[in-house]
Amino acid sequence: MKSLAELQEIRNRTLNNIIMRKEDGQGVRVVVGMATCGIAAGARPVMSAFVEELAKRNLSNVTVTQMGCIGACRLEPIVEIIAPNEEKVTYVKMTPEKAARVVAEHIVNKQVVTEYTIGAAE
Amino acid sequence: MEELSLHILDIVQNSVAADAKLIEVEITEDTAKDKLTVTVKDDGRGMSEETLRKVTDPFTTGRKTRCVGLGIPLLKLAAELTGGRVELSSELGKGTTVTAMFGYSHIDRQPLGDIVSTIHQLIVMNENTDFLYTHRINSKVFTLDTRQMREILGGVPLNTHEVMVWLLEYLKENESSLLKNCDGKE
Ligand SMILES: Nc1ncnc2c1ncn2[C@@H]1O[C@H](COP(=O)(O)OP(=O)(O)OP(=O)(O)O)[C@@H](O)[C@H]1O
Ligand SMILES: [Mg+2]
Numbered sequence: 001m002k003s004l005a006e007l008q009e010i011r012n013r014t015l016n017n018i019i020m021r022k023e024d025g026q027g028v029r030v031v032v033g034m035a036t037c038g039i040a041a042g043a044r045p046v047m048s049a050f051v052e053e054l055a056k057r058n059l060s061n062v063t064v065t066q067m068g069c070i071g072a073c074r075l076e077p078i079v080e081i082i083a084p085n086e087e088k089v090t091y092v093k094m095t096p097e098k099a100a101r102v103v104a105e106h107i108v109n110k111q112v113v114t115e116y117t118i119g120a121a122e
Numbered sequence: 123m124e125e126l127s128l129h130i131l132d133i134v135q136n137s138v139a140a141d142a143k144l145i146e147v148e149i150t151e152d153t154a155k156d157k158l159t160v161t162v163k164d165d166g167r168g169m170s171e172e173t174l175r176k177v178t179d180p181f182t183t184g185r186k187t188r189c190v191g192l193g194i195p196l197l198k199l200a201a202e203l204t205g206g207r208v209e210l211s212s213e214l215g216k217g218t219t220v221t222a223m224f225g226y227s228h229i230d231r232q233p234l235g236d237i238v239s240t241i242h243q244l245i246v247m248n249e250n251t252d253f254l255y256t257h258r259i260n261s262k263v264f265t266l267d268t269r270q271m272r273e274i275l276g277g278v279p280l281n282t283h284e285v286m287v288w289l290l291e292y293l294k295e296n297e298s299s300l301l302k303n304c305d306g307k308e
Contacts, residue, residue: 001295001299002288002291002292002295004270004271004274005274006288007271007274007275007285007288008274010275010278010282010284010285010288011274011275011276011278013284014278014282014284014285015276015277015278032247034131034132034135034247035132035135035193036123036132036135036192036193036196037192039123039128039131039132039135040123040128044128044131044236044239044240044243045239047239047243047247048239048242048243051242051243051246051286054283055283055286055287058283059283060282060283063281064246064247064281065247066135066138066247066248068135068139
């Protein structure tokens, strides 16, 4: 069984990296729509997929956060990728599979997955 | 929305939007009383009496087609389908409590579903909010307090990858041991 005490070890292991991360400046932000419309459309497994992929690849400079409804409920789950010095990219009708591709192609290789973007959907 | 844990994820978003610093989520499953109760209590900005009246009234005209105002009405519907109800109390500047009661064995009661993902996401997505999570199944109880986690972690944020991975496993293990022998039998 896992115990809270293990957090102490994580603390000792990661504190140095954290300081480095802060000095790195801001990284990429993955923002998932988590209003009722997003959740009903499947935002939760999409969010889980992002967290899992990012942890697997140890992309510690990428953070996952949430946002409210942006008024395009029929296109939910919606995910925005916000990178420094880049234009925000809005992905629509996301799934866990699409999330894995966005991590691999957009976040890692800096290639926008055009077919999943809001522009392609409209 | 097909799982109670999705409703919980959604209802807690209201508390986050209200700038709550501490959000208490409590699930109580009482098979003897045939009741399942979900309580979400926050110390956010609260609601005026007028707003409170409006949100309790489901599907107020003009709201249906808009992408707002669905969270509480959907929860209310889900509870009432099982012979239960939703109670709201709120005070401006103090906070809000949402209590949803369900008929435990009612055929229309939605399953709790993936509560692990719900709690995990709430915690890792809201670095500036603390959560006190309590899940009771009859005499068994699991509690998680992020304030306690933060104390041990020092300055390491909860959304650090290693912490997130640890937390997911921790939640999984504790939730599944709650389910084991939940009727008191060993
Ligand atoms: N915990 C809370 N604290 C303060 N205000 C709240 C709280 N919960 C609900 N409200 C108020 O009630 C309104 C209705 O909530 P509800 O969840 O039904 O819809 P919504 O959050 O506006 O939109 P949706 O849930 O459909 O994304 C909110 O917009 C907010 O003004
Ligand atoms: Mg809501």
